[in-house]
Amino acid sequence: MRISAPARAEEPLHIVIDQGKVEPLPIALPGFIGKSQAERDTGTNIAKVISDDLERSGLFRALDPRSFIERSMDFDTLPRFNDWRIINTEALVTGQAVIQDDGRLRVEFRLWDVVRNQQLRGKKYYTTPENWRRIAHLVSDEIYTRLTGETGYFDTRVVFVQESGSKIARRKRLAIMDQDGANVSFLTDGFDMALTPRFSPTAQEVTYLSYFNNKPRVYLLNIESGQQEVVGDFPGMTFAPRFSPDGGKIIMSLDTRGNSDIYVMDLRNRRQTRLTEHPAIDTAPSYAPDSRAISFESDRSGRQQLYVMRSDGTDIRRISWGEGRYATPVWSPRGDLIAFTKMLRGRFYIGVMRPDGDPKTERLLTESFLDEGPTWAPNGRVLMFFRQTPNRRDGSGGTVRLWSVDLTGYNLREVPTLGDASDPAWSPLIK
Amino acid sequence: MRMLRLSKIAGLAVGALLLAACSGYNGTSSVASDSYADPSGPVAGSQEDLEANVGDRIYFAFDRYDLNDAAQATLRRQGAWMKMHPSVTVLVAGNCDERGTREYNLALGARRANSAKDFLTSLGVDPARVSTISYGKERPTCMGSNEECWALNRNDITSVTGGPAS
């Protein structure tokens, strides 16, 4: 609310704007054009996926195509900006899909600022026709980045646990999908219980907990080859694995005779190093993006709380000081925040706080009967987690699903899955 | 080998559960359970013997792994029973209710299983005969989301993995 009236006539009037509108940016996405029916279909599908991506981010509002005035558009012609401004859009995306003589699909798009009458972005992509969805996500990323400044996260995947069967004999298998819920495929057959998958920084591998042979151990799975191996040679249960930011190490908990401590295993030389040594439960480790620090949870104070230590295990500091129990700290890829699960008076919350543990920085984003296990989109702007609803007395009624929420706490949405799903882990940006 | 066999049993259980959805299962079910009904009682040293005459599970308070009086009494009976059947080996599985986070509950289940193992060992049972596993909150025995179910799901379940009956 600062206002500075001019003191002297020579100086121009100066005003400060520190309040704005927090509403999604209106954007128009006519179907990408094409000459043949196949091209037009692909173009329509691409525009729909982009529109859904942007809407789901909560930062954009895709306008109803029925309101569009300019209809027949040529990709290489300037849009009639007035026709778009008059329907109150601020951005316009035009595009075309071409199936070339060599059989490849070419997709081109232009992003227009219709307020200032200029092209902001233009790109073309070549791929195989069945890969149109990926191109749509790449275009969404471009639009999102150009208009918000944030790195896009639409061309990413999510690995998660697909749940099926009765609540007592639950079948849990690893699955992978695009971040919008499309293209689901299974990574394990579900015969052995699989839990807590996490991506490697290249998104080529997943580390997770498998009950193969009824021995809970951390495994490393190559997504493309399907090959996997047990990580390390530990005497007891290993669990809660997570990759180091460079992908060279896996950090996890090892249980020996009822005591869980944190270990790190170097994947190159197979060396195992113990990082914590305390009779309390130490688990859910997560590296800072610069690899210098590790966050984890421990009940060494008497109940679950969050801690940060140097990556060699020294200088352990508690960072959670609020009421209740805190769990599953996950460092943001941006490094500025740690997301966590909080339990207080029978309710579960997803929240974020700064790694320095300043209690004033704690913000709770969601609340329900059971919200658990946040994972960050690679731009550090969106969180995904799973939400379980209570079962009735006979075990029916309860569901467990994936949800996403913006860092600001807005835009809470269910991520579409086929049936029950839990333990989501967002992939890094796919290179 | 034992583990593999256990997995197979688990496989059968899954198969049976899949079939539970079939119509007409009820008839077969009664046939199957009839075959277990042995008028002379369960084989000594078997899982059925443990469940019927000793007690195969103990319960814990919320977020706790210490053994209350009832738990200690059950474990004393289990210890005596294991001495009576010296070839029996067991697996103690620690379980938790759904009101905690997954990874913490895996650790807590391990603590609970280990509490029982330590107690049995203190009674003179060879630790090599008692293995442990944690299922965290993944293997509830009671399905509802209510205090009664949660209390039942905070447990250790002992199962026979080897011995005269196997």
Added chain:
Amino acid sequence: MRFGFFLSVLAHVAIVMAAVVTLPSMFDGAEEFQMLPVEILEIGSETNVRAAALKIAEAPEPEPVKEEEPKFAEAPPPPPPPAMNEPVADDAMPALAKASDPKPKPKKAEKTSVKNTMPRRKPKPPAPQSKDELDLGELQALLDKAPKDEPKPQPQQSDDALDSLDDFLAEDQADLPRRAIGLGDGLTISEVDALRQEMQKCWRPPTGAANPEELIVELRIFLKEDGSLVRAPRIERSGTSTFGKNSFTMAAEEAARRAVVMCAPYDFLPADKYERWKEVTVTFDPASMVGY
């Protein structure tokens, strides 16, 4: 009944067999998973586009292309050389590698863009600069039902601001007659406030950014007597980041400029004090708008 029982037994056996058979092959159940390559090329900016069937008046004012600029723009840079806008074409480009390549390769583009399906055109001579903004102004005026020469009603907000600024006013009243009329006289607080209110209605600040304090943008705007823009707003100051311009500062600049353009014309400003508002600097400060 007996047949049904037989079938049931058969089914049970089959399922048990299936369960046992699947046992050894626990890890090869994964379905084929393949990552498909995508090639990406840049498409040039508006210079590639035919302005078919468009009046020259509607040609976009060439905005400086700041995308690849390494430094802050102190003042609006001159229209970019055409090469900046050309497609970065590199046919044998490996999948996705180009997507993050920030460097334009103008020379290569010159050559390879020949096979581009889009006709290359020289940049249009800058259209009469104010024309486009004039069109926009007219459009806004059409959309705006408020009578042209009266200030738009901003009663509540203005009054609030006035209340909270009583002290300020009391101090100033001696040498700054509030409702005085005449060239060179200052605007009243409520007049300034009306302008501020109007602009913040159009401004969509960057929220959720890691360092919002680095996204402060200061624009200088030049207004005609009817309140419309003389030309596109000029960036006076942008970003305090030591890392130079990035996608965040760029998006912040554009959001600020869009706000100013979108809200024009500022026809509620008192015509008799035109000298005081023909030039205005506006600071857009998102710091208080972020979740933190």
